[in-house]
Amino acid sequence: MQLQRAHDELERAGEVVLIGQATPRHAAHFRRRVELEFPILADSKRETYRAAGAKIATATELVGPKMLAKGVQESRRYGVVQGRTIGHPAQLGGTLVVDMDGKVVWSRMSEDASDNATPEEIIAALERASGAS
Amino acid sequence: MPLLGAARRKQQTDPPADASGFADIVLPDQDGVDHRIGDYWRDRPAALIWLRHYG
Numbered sequence: 766m767q768l769q770r771a772h773d774e775l776e777r778a779g780e781v782v783l784i785g786q787a788t789p790r791h792a793a794h795f796r797r798r799v800e801l802e803f804p805i806l807a808d809s810k811r812e813t814y815r816a817a818g819a820k821i822a823t824a825t826e827l828v829g830p831k832m833l834a835k836g837v838q839e840s841r842r843y844g845v846v847q848g849r850t851i852g853h854p855a856q857l858g859g860t861l862v863v864d865m866d867g868k869v870v871w872s873r874m875s876e877d878a879s880d881n882a883t884p885e886e887i888i889a890a891l892e893r894a895s896g897a898s
Numbered sequence: 899m900p901l902l903g904a905a906r907r908k909q910q911t912d913p914p915a916d917a918s919g920f921a922d923i924v925l926p927d928q929d930g931v932d933h934r935i936g937d938y939w940r941d942r943p944a945a946l947i948w949l950r951h952y953g
Contacts, residue, residue, distance in 0.1 A: 775945070
């Protein structure tokens with residue numbers, strides 16, 4: 766997973782926490798499967814997804830040609846194949862960077878299933894937030 | 899029912915200007931230990947990354 770490869774740089778830049786749907790047991794299984802060191806919080810009711818402004822994808826945003834191409838590319842690059850979907854299959858995610866005053870200083874909520882913040886973008890936003898605080 | 903529970907109409911993302919809407923929410927981690935989300939940015943800026951799903 767792209768995030769895990771940048772684990773040390775991300776940890777140096779700030780706190781990093783992942784939030785997923787479903788239960789702690791699912792989170793633990795996913796964490797082992799993709800060999801993630803970051804903590805994962807389990808939001809089975811998707812309450813924080815709504816509060817973060819994440820959206821539900823349309824069918825085209827979920828399985829269009831762009832998304833399939835990116836899936837194949839990432840499987841080849843990182844050797845991770847998508848497993849069985851746990852949670853709402855059309856729920857999209859995203860990333861928010863929050864400073865020590867609780868202000869959202871950077872955001873990238875996914876516009877479609879292939880739209881994810883890169884580790885470099887997240888590190889840069891955390892570093893800017895550290896400098897501004 | 900639309901494919902995979904997908905939205906019928908395109909939605910807009912709506913990221914908040916501040917984290918007050920979820921700072922006090924408490925969620926369990928992968929070991930079942932509860933965490934208040936707002937505690938993550940108490941000492942350092944925090945990146946919160948919402949996963950699409952665990953698949």
